[in-house]
Amino acid sequence: MSLRLTLCVGPSPTTLSARRPIRVPSLYTITQRYNSDIAVHPRSSQPIVRAGLTGRSSVSGHVVTVFGSTGFLGRYLVNRLGKKGTKVVLPYRCHEDEKRHLKPMGDLGQIVLQDYDVRNYDQIVDAVKYSDAVYNLIGRNYPTKNFNFEAVNVAAARDIARACAETGVPRLVHLSALGAQEGSTSQFLHTKALGERAVREEYPTATIVRPGTLIGFESEILSRIGVFRKFLPVVNHNQQIVRPVDVADVALALDMMMTEADSEAQTYELYGAKPYTHQDIINICSNVFREKVNTVNIPKPIMKAVTGLLQYWIYPQLSPDQVERMFIDQVPSPHKNVKTLADLGIEPRTFELTVLPYIRHFRKPALNELGLDPKKARTFGKHPSY
Ligand SMILES: NC(=O)c1ccc[n+]([C@@H]2O[C@H](COP(=O)([O-])OP(=O)(O)OC[C@H]3O[C@@H](n4cnc5c(N)ncnc54)[C@H](OP(=O)(O)O)[C@@H]3O)[C@@H](O)[C@H]2O)c1
Incomplete structure (x- = not known):
């Protein structure tokens, strides 16, 4: 059985012959949808309404927030999401020019850029509250004047996970690093491991991803x-x-994790063949x-x-x-x-x-x-x- 929706848009046509225009109902069909276009998110029970075939001008029905989208991996992931017609919310803190390459990755209105500060919890909540998946790609290899390793890799990770749990976001994918270990002589690897723990405490079903060198x-x-x-x-x-x-393999894996029910509460280590x-x-x-x-x-x-x-x-x-x-x-x-890339059916190169x-x-x-x-x-x- 097919469900047919008739959408009415635009102003109603008016009769030009009469002195006083008479409004008549506007009933022109612009699209036709079927049961197969409407799915219900298994965890949030929210409807996901698709439109069109796949491609940047289609609508996948998903809304996804990507933190850290202005970095290296971010552009590959946003491109993949945009290519499927997913609406992507991109919180950013950088200069206008440093995020402009992300805008054409989706159709008009599909890439939503939001100015934010990762230390402002309310702004994090604003960025995730309409999304059905959140990726946290925030990370820093080196400390800066304003943010030490702890602030970026642990505190920010915890706040994002907590905001996702409080607003009922169904899926969270958190990026850590291969070799993350508490007590490591590297502060980066030590704080990445603490970040993993913080995320799991706030959001137990989060997927943790530890990539090798991208x-x-x-x-x-x-x-x-x-x-x-x-x-x-x-x-x-x-x-x-x-x-x-390869960064493209990691972006593909992250994209697949959004819909793979098996990836919930799992840890993935993504590395190449040798x-x-x-x-x-x-x-x-x-x-x-x-x-x-x-x-x-x-x-x-x-x-x-x-x-x-x-x-x-x-x-x-x-x-x-x-x-x-x-x-x-x-x-x-x-x-x-x-788990590894092979568990997602991706052959490492x-x-x-x-x-x-x-x-x-x-x-x-x-x-x-x-x-x-x-x-x-x-x-x-x-x-x-x-
Ligand atoms: N690249 C690798 O080889 C590798 C290996 C293992 C793990 N990882 C992890 O994978 C993730 C993505 O890696 P990547 O190479 O794409 O990292 P990247 O290029 O360094 O990008 C990091 C992102 O995090 C954001 N960020 C950093 N500090 C922030 C802060 N204080 N407030 C808000 N945003 C902040 C950056 O925003 P700005 O652009 O505004 O600075 C950027 O968007 C990271 O978690 C990283 O640690 C990477």
């Missing part, structure tokens, strides 16, 4: 290797083990650049002192805490109940297969003509070249 155009590790390829200071003799994962040492990553990048990356190993105390001086003015990304993290291997959790488009622009312009012919590539280390 790889994409905006990736900090790739930019650092590319920009400083003539002289790259490193620590730990490049022996840290990392689990890079572990690499930092030296492997550099070798693969060298193959793509077709140029040797010159590294010099700096002792940990000296690197920490130098980055401590530079972090507030010149290069905050490489903070002393980041240096500390370069001595901590990214190892997936041994617990069996922790290797770093060498995904990295090429993200760093190709660091090659000398003359080399672009060489294309991707592996026979013409020089190889550094044991990894296959392009």
Whole structure:
């Protein structure tokens, strides 16, 4: 059986012949909907009314809030949501220009930008109260003058989870980090673990996501290797083990979690197909650049002192805490109940297969003509070249 809805819009037509216009009912059909277009959210019991096929100009019926949308992962997630016609509420705190790329990711009126301060609880409530899913992508790798690790990774996470619980938001997905562990020597990893605990206390069915190092155009590790390829200071003799994962795979996984009932109250660790040492990553990048990356190993105390001086003015990304993290291997959790990309049906890809488009622009312009012919590539280390 099909349910047919007839929508009436616009002013009623009037009869032009009469002196005094007579109003007649306006009954022109603009769309037709069926039972299959109307679903009821399993947790909130709110109706979800779809319109159109999929695409930016359709309506998925979902309203989703994304905190931290102005960051690296945020743009990929918002793009995925916008592409399905989902209304996305984006709380932001940055300059006008830093969030304008998000606006065209959805149809007119579908991307709702809200100015907010994460320390203002009422503004958080305003941002989540109409949503049926919330993503918290807020995180900071380094402390700033106004926010320390605790404020961003724990206090803000707790407030968002509490606001979701109080306003009855049916789904919350919280971003943590692979290797998050209480008592870690890295403040970032320690506070991320505390943040996970705070979120679970406030919102027990939240989904916790711990990605490995994200790889994409905006990736900090790739930019650092590319920009400083003539002289790259490193620590730990490049022996840290990392689990890079393509940012597009993570965005896809986050998108799927919104509707997967199985993802409730679960922890996901999202990482790529293989572990690499930092030296492997550099070798693969060298193959793509077709140029040797010159590294010099700096002792940990000296690197920490130098980055401590530079972090507030010149290069905050490489903070002393980041240096500390370069001595901590990214190892997936041994617990069996922790899920991975494979549990969502996503096949994780290797770093060498995904990295090429993200760093190709660091090659000398003359080399672009060489294309991707592996026979013409020089190889550094044991990894296959392009
Ligand atoms: N990138 C990685 O390799 C990686 C690895 C593991 C885990 N993660 C986690 O995954 C999540 C997303 O990562 P990402 O790379 O997209 O991070 P990102 O590029 O650093 O973006 C972080 C986002 O958080 C927001 N934010 C930071 N401090 C804030 C504050 N005090 N108040 C309000 N907003 C604040 C930023 O807003 P502004 O733009 O206004 O600063 C930005 O939108 C984060 O939780 C991160 O810790 C990332």
